């Protein structure tokens with residue numbers, strides 16, 4: 001994302017936060033900027049280790065801020081919720097779908113044209129809904145886990 005886009009996005013989020021009576025703090029600003037900067041899903045650990053945020057707050061605060069943003073629909077949570085949760089900023093008009101490994105919890109963007117767009121348009125027509133959108137996560141076993149499993153399997157004959 002270009003700097004000007006990031007500024008616009010963060011302004012929009014700040015406005016929405018204000019209208020819901022949420023305080024805009026320095027830590028929150030830094031967190032949002034960091035997430036807008038890296039553009040891919042990040043874990044709480046990764047965020048908490050970012051130098052600018054480290055100075056400003058502890059991991060517990062990062063977690064609390066993320067939960068608040070998720071609650072208000074500004075951040076999307078991805079991945080295996082119990083083990084490895086990833087977070088990404090919600091950018092209006094833009095989305096990615098994701099592949100999640102149920103073995104190790106790693107996550108990657110689906111690198112194909114989204115097949116759901118035409119379905120969305122049909123849905124809008126049929127239902128009268130406007131601004132229809134979707135968020136998809138596909139689950140499976142990643143190549144790393146798959147190979148490991150096969151090697152592991154061949155070492156045992158039972």
Ligand SMILES: [Zn+2]
Pocket residue numbers: 101102103104105106141142143144145146
């Ligand atoms: Zn895996």
Ligand SMILES: [Zn+2]
Pocket residue numbers: 095096097114115116134136
């Ligand atoms: Zn999609």
